[in-house]
Amino acid sequence: xxxxxxxxxxxxxxxxxxxxxxxxxxxxxxxxxxxxxxxxxxxxxxxxxxxxxxxxxxxxxxxxxxxxxxxxxxxxxxxxxxxxxxxxxxxxxxxxxxxxxxxxxxxxxxxxxxxxxxxxxxxxxxxxxxxxxxxxxxxxxxxxxxxxxxxxxxxxxxxxxxxxxxxxxxxxxxxxxxxxxxxxxxxxxxxxxxxxxxxxxxxxxxxxxxxxxxxxxxxxxxxxxxxxxxxxxxxxxxxxxxxxxxxxxxxxxxxxxxxxx
Amino acid sequence: xxxxxxxxxxxxxxxxxxxxxxxxxxxxxxxxxxxxxxxxxxxxxxxxxxxxxxxxxxxxxxxxxxxxxxxxxxxxxxxxxxxxxxxxxxxxxxxxxxxxxxxxxxxxxxxxxxxxxxxxxxxxxxxxxxxxxxxxxxxxxxxxxxxxxxxxxxxxxxxxxxxxxxxxxxxxxxxxxxxxxxxxxxxxxxxxxxxxxxxxxxxxxxxxxxxxxxxxxxxxxxxxxxxxxxxxxxxxxxxxxxxxxxxxxxxxxxxxxxxxxxxxxxxxxxxxxxxxxxxxxxxxxxxxxxx
Ligand SMILES: Nc1ncnc2c1ncn2[C@@H]1O[C@H](COP(=O)(O)OP(=O)(O)O)[C@@H](O)[C@H]1O
Ligand SMILES: [Mg+2]
Numbered sequence: 001x002x003x004x005x006x007x008x009x010x011x012x013x014x015x016x017x018x019x020x021x022x023x024x025x026x027x028x029x030x031x032x033x034x035x036x037x038x039x040x041x042x043x044x045x046x047x048x049x050x051x052x053x054x055x056x057x058x059x060x061x062x063x064x065x066x067x068x069x070x071x072x073x074x075x076x077x078x079x080x081x082x083x084x085x086x087x088x089x090x091x092x093x094x095x096x097x098x099x100x101x102x103x104x105x106x107x108x109x110x111x112x113x114x115x116x117x118x119x120x121x122x123x124x125x126x127x128x129x130x131x132x133x134x135x136x137x138x139x140x141x142x143x144x145x146x147x148x149x150x151x152x153x154x155x156x157x158x159x160x161x162x163x164x165x166x167x168x169x170x171x172x173x174x175x176x177x178x179x180x181x182x183x184x185x186x187x188x189x190x191x192x193x194x195x196x197x198x199x200x201x202x203x204x205x206x207x208x209x210x211x212x213x214x215x216x217x218x219x220x221x222x223x224x225x226x227x228x229x230x231x232x233x234x235x236x237x238x239x240x241x242x243x244x245x246x247x248x249x250x251x252x253x254x255x256x257x258x259x260x261x
Numbered sequence: 262x263x264x265x266x267x268x269x270x271x272x273x274x275x276x277x278x279x280x281x282x283x284x285x286x287x288x289x290x291x292x293x294x295x296x297x298x299x300x301x302x303x304x305x306x307x308x309x310x311x312x313x314x315x316x317x318x319x320x321x322x323x324x325x326x327x328x329x330x331x332x333x334x335x336x337x338x339x340x341x342x343x344x345x346x347x348x349x350x351x352x353x354x355x356x357x358x359x360x361x362x363x364x365x366x367x368x369x370x371x372x373x374x375x376x377x378x379x380x381x382x383x384x385x386x387x388x389x390x391x392x393x394x395x396x397x398x399x400x401x402x403x404x405x406x407x408x409x410x411x412x413x414x415x416x417x418x419x420x421x422x423x424x425x426x427x428x429x430x431x432x433x434x435x436x437x438x439x440x441x442x443x444x445x446x447x448x449x450x451x452x453x454x455x456x457x458x459x460x461x462x463x464x465x466x467x468x469x470x471x472x473x474x475x476x477x478x479x480x481x482x483x484x485x486x487x488x489x490x491x492x493x494x495x496x497x498x499x500x501x502x503x504x505x506x507x508x509x510x511x512x513x514x515x516x517x518x519x520x521x522x523x524x525x526x527x528x529x530x531x532x533x534x535x536x537x538x539x540x541x542x543x544x545x546x547x548x549x550x551x552x
Pocket of ligand 2: 056
C-alpha cells in the first residue's frame with residue numbers, strides 16, 4: 001500500500017441521456033434532464049452546483065439505489081456511496097462497522113478482523129478501532145466511513161458532500177487523506193461538494209451543474225500538480241473563476257424558485 | 262493520466278490532535294450507595310407510616326399487623342419448604358409463559374413487519390389485543406381448557422405476546438431510512454438486511470416490548486393463580502387467597518411483599534438492559550448517565 005506504487009487505475013463511469021423525474025402530473029419535478037457524464041478509470045471528478053440542482057439524485061442513480069426515468073448508466077465495477085452523515089451503525093465499534101462491509105462483500109471470517117484493522121490504520125484510526133461512533137468526533141466518524149468504503153473494494157466511489165459537516169481544519173486534513181487513499185487505491189471518484197475551493201483542491205476535473213432540469217453547464221480540467229495547497233495562487237484563481245460561474249448560474253434562477261421546498 | 266505521488270505514510274496518528282475522543286467522566290458519577298440512598302429512605306418512610314397506621318388502632322392488630330409482625334411472618338414462612346415450592350411453581354410458570362410469549366410475539370412481530378398483507382390483516386388486531394385486560398380471557402380459557410396449567414399459560418401468553426409483537430413492529434418501523442440506504446449500498450438484502458441492520462436497530466424498542474410483555478405476563482399470572490386454583494398445586498397467588506380465607510392478614514401481606522419484590526427485581530433487570538443498550542449507542546439521556 002505504498003503511494004509510490006499506486007494500484008492501476010480502475011473503475012470509470014458513463015451516464016448517457018440520464019433523466020429523473022419525481023412525482024406525476026402538476027407536482028412532477030424533473031430533477032435531472034438528459035445528463036451525459038464520463039468519468040475515466042482512476043479519475044477524480046468534483047461536482048458543484050446550487051442547492052437542489054440534482055447532485056444527490058445523480059449519485060443515487062449512479063449508485064443504483066434508484067432507476068433513472070430515461071437513459072443508461074454503466075459503471076466499470078462495484079460502486080460505493082459515502083454520505084454527508086457518516087451513517088455508521090451505532091451498536092458497532094469502528095472495527096465492527098468496517099467488518100460488516102467486509103462480511104457483506106464475502107470476505108471470510110478469519111480474515112475480517114485483521115483486514116478491518118489494516119483499513120482503519122490507513123485512515124489513521126489504528127488506535128481507535130474499538131471506539132463506538134458516539135465516542136468519536138465528526139472527522140473520525142467520516143474516516144471510519146472512508147475505511148468502510150475501502151472495505152467495499154469498489155471501483156467507483158461516490159461521495160455526497162462527505163465533509164459538509166466538518167470544521168475547516170478537519171476538512172483540510174480529510175482532503176489530504178482522501179487524496180492519499182484515492183491515489184493509492186486507483187478508483188474513480190465523483191465528489192459532490194458545495195465548496196468550490198475544495199473541488200479545485202481535490203479534482204482532476206470540476207463539473208458545474210445547473211438546475212431545472214439538472215444538467216452539466218461547465219467543465220474544467222484542473223492541471224495544478226499535486227500535492228496542492230488550497231491557498232496556492234493557481235488553485236485560488238481557478239476557484240475564483242468557478243465561483244463566478246456558480247454565482248451567475250444561481251442568479252439565473254429566481255431565488256424563491258431555486259431554493260423552494 | 263499521470264499519478265503524482267504523495268508519500269504520507271510517515272504521518273503519525275491521530276490525524277488531528279483536536280479529535281481525541283470525549284472523556285467519559287467516570288469520576289463525576291455518584292457512588293453506588295448514593296443511588297441506593299433515596300430508595301432506602303423511601304422504604305424507611307413507608308415502613309414507619311405503616312407502623313403508625315397499625316398502631317393508630319384504625320383496624321384491629323390481627324387485621325392490620327405492623328411491618329415487624331409481617332416481616333417476622335415472612336421469615337417464618339421462608340423457613341418452610343412449602344413457601345419455596347409455591348415460589349418455585351410461580352416463577353416457573355412466569356418464566357415458561359413469558360418465554361412462550363416472547364417466541365410467539367417475536368415470530369408474529371417479524372412476520373407482520375415483513376409482509377404488507379399480514380400487516381394489514383393482523384397489525385391492528387395485535388394493537389387491539391393489547392388494549393384488552395387479559396383477565397377477561399380467563400372465563401373462556403377455563404371453559405375451554407378446564408381448571409389447569411393450560412388455562413393459566415394460555416392467558417399469560419395472550420397477555421404478553423401482543424406487547425412483544427408490538428415492540429418488534431414499532432422497532433422495525435422506526436429504523437431510519439438512512440439505514441435502509443446503507444443496507445442497499447453495502448449490498449444487504451432480505452434476511453441479511455434484517456440480521457445485520459434492521460434487527461439490531463430495532464433492539465431498544467424490542468427490549469421495551471419485552472419489558473411491557475413481562476409486566477403483563479406477571480399481572481396475568483397473578484390473576485390466574487387467584488382464579489384458577491388447581492388442587493395440590495400451591496403457588497404464590499393461591500397462597501394469597503388461602504391466607505384471605507383463613508383471615509391470616511400477616512401471611513397475606515408477607516406473600517404480597519414477595520410478589521412485589523419479584524416484580525421489582527424483574528423490572529430492574531429490564532431497565533438495566535435497556536439502559537446498557539442505550540449507553541452503548543450513545544443514546545442515554547443525561548438523567549440516565551447520572552444515575
Ligand atoms: N425522492 C424525491 N421525491 C421528490 N422530489 C425529489 C426527490 N429527491 C429529490 N427531489 C427533488 O429533485 C431536485 C434535486 O434534488 P437533489 O438531487 O437532492 O439536489 P442537490 O443534491 O443538488 O441539492 C430537488 O428539487 C428535489 O426537491
Ligand atoms: Mg444533495
